[in-house]
Amino acid sequence: MSWNETGIEHARVMIVDDNRVNRHLLMALLERGGIRHVELAEDGRDALARMETFQPDLILLDLMMPNLDGFDMCRQLRAEARWSDLPVLVQSSLSRAEDRARAFAAGATDYVTKPINAIELLSRVRIHLQNRALVHDLRLFRRRTEAELDLARAMQERLMPGAARLAGIEADAQLAISAHFAPSSELGGDFWDLRRDEQGRAVVYMVDFSGHGVGAALNTFRLHAIVQQMDFAGFDPGAFLAALNTRLCALLPSGQFATMLAGVIDPAAGRFLYASAGSTKPMVWAPGDPAPTLGDSAGLPLGLLASASYEARSLPLPPGGRLFLYSDAAIEIPVGEDVLDEGGLAVLVGRHMGMPDGRGFLDAVIADLNATGPIDDDLTALLVTRCA
Missing domain, CATH: 3.40.50.2300 (Response regulator)
Incomplete structure (x- = not known):
């Protein structure tokens, strides 16, 4: 009509x-x-x-x-x-x-x-x-x-690892993995993935493109396609981000960029080796720790300067230890005239660190975040536990 x-x-x-x-x-x-x-x-x-x-x-x-x-x-x-x-x-x-x-x-x-x-x-x-x-x-x-x-959101969610691939990595790398992804009402630029290098170590990365809508979603597909062509042998987080940055600087329109964290869980060293391109701060803790340890996340976002380099960092991750990664929606929740920020999130995480079940831990943290205030962006959260 x-x-x-x-x-x-x-x-x-x-x-x-x-x-x-x-x-x-x-x-x-x-x-x-x-x-x-x-x-x-x-x-x-x-x-x-x-x-x-x-x-x-x-x-x-x-x-x-x-x-x-x-x-x-x-x-x-x-x-x-x-x-x-x-x-x-x-x-x-x-x-x-x-x-x-x-x-x-x-x-x-x-x-x-x-x-x-x-x-x-x-x-x-x-x-x-x-x-x-x-x-x-x-x-x-x-x-x-x-x-x-809705179709674009479904396609975007399929960029993230499915249950079968996660189960294979969990078994081979002796990890337990729990993930949460809640898209906002708009298309966003969040996604994460988990892979293995030639040594069998688990490689994890989480990315968040600036902006919302179709442009941000298309950028996630661009990045996913680039990563598929990259070699994960001898994975070096800093070199990985530098290579991605060079490619993205040639592809992204002016003013668009991505924050990203990429790292590898090294069981022999008992550490999480990572590099950051302006990402949120990773959190780790071992059994019995009173509070999570926050890593350093300084680094230039991807897509801004082709010559940027990225520093390799590490955090302890012994058997039984946990690694918590999250998108910035978790720390940008309004609290009075300010936002929750990473320190506030660490307090929420600290309340539930002792929960043995990873899914239960994530559910409890997400419930606390929702109770804190409105979440108006894609919310991604990932908990990786090293099996003892």
């Missing part, structure tokens, strides 16, 4: 009036104005009975009628969601301001007084029909856009 000045004949108008002469005069007037689909109803009760089969685009409604008057019909119409925004053009001999106010309170869209001025009535009918068509087209566009965004 869509019409304009040349296609208004497709519009459907219902005339509701207890006076037979008025009904037919109005119908003739509409037909002269190019409206071919007209339904006649004798009162409000008759009109409501015809709504489902006729599906009007506009109602011309008299107010003073037997059985069910125009005021009550309008109220009943507005009580149903599917008719809540249907244009209702009242035509009545009641001309007092209080009558108009009562009609609008009942749900009328517009009001013309009798005797009807043909030119005025047709003009108002056309305006309301055109507005309805525009609203209808906007809703169709919104539904189509939302469906496309």
Whole structure:
């Protein structure tokens, strides 16, 4: 359903009036104005009975009628969601301001007084029909856009490791992995992945592109495609970020960038070796620790300067130790006039560090974050536990 000045004949108008002469005069007037689909109803009760089969685009409604008057019909119409925004053009001999106010309170869209001025009535009918068509087209566009965004979100989520691949890495690398990803209402630029190098060590990275929407999502696909072509032999986190940065500087539009953390869990050294491109601070702790240890996350984001280099760092990760990574949505939750920040998140993490179950730990931390304040960005969180 869509019409304009040349296609208004497709519009459907219902005339509701207890006076037979008025009904037919109005119908003739509409037909002269190019409206071919007209339904006649004798009162409000008759009109409501015809709504489902006729599906009007506009109602011309008299107010003073037997059985069910125009005021009550309008109220009943507005009580149903599917008719809540249907244009209702009242035509009545009641001309007092209080009558108009009562009609609008009942749900009328517009009001013309009798005797009807043909030119005025047709003009108002056309305006309301055109507005309805525009609203209808906007809703169709919104539904189509939302469906496309849902598909894009699903594709973005498939960039992250599936259950089968995670299970294989867990078994081979002697790890337990729990992950959480909650997309925001917009497309975002978050994703993470887990791989193994030629030594069998687990390589993990987490990235967050600037901005939201289609542009940020496309950047995640760009980065994923680049990573697929990279060699993970002898994985060096700093060299890995430097290589990615060089590629992204040539691809990203000016002003776009990504923060990223990449690291490898080295069981022989009992450490997490990593490099940061302006990422959030990784947290680690061993069994019995009173609080998590926060790593250093200084580093230039990817895509800003092709010559940037990235420092290799390490954190202790003995058997039974845990590594917690998270996107910046977890630390940007409003708290009064400030935000939660990494120190505040570390306090929340500290409350649940002793939980033996990784999934339970993540659920508890996420619940605390949601209780702290609104989260308006993609929220990604990853807990990696070294099995003893």
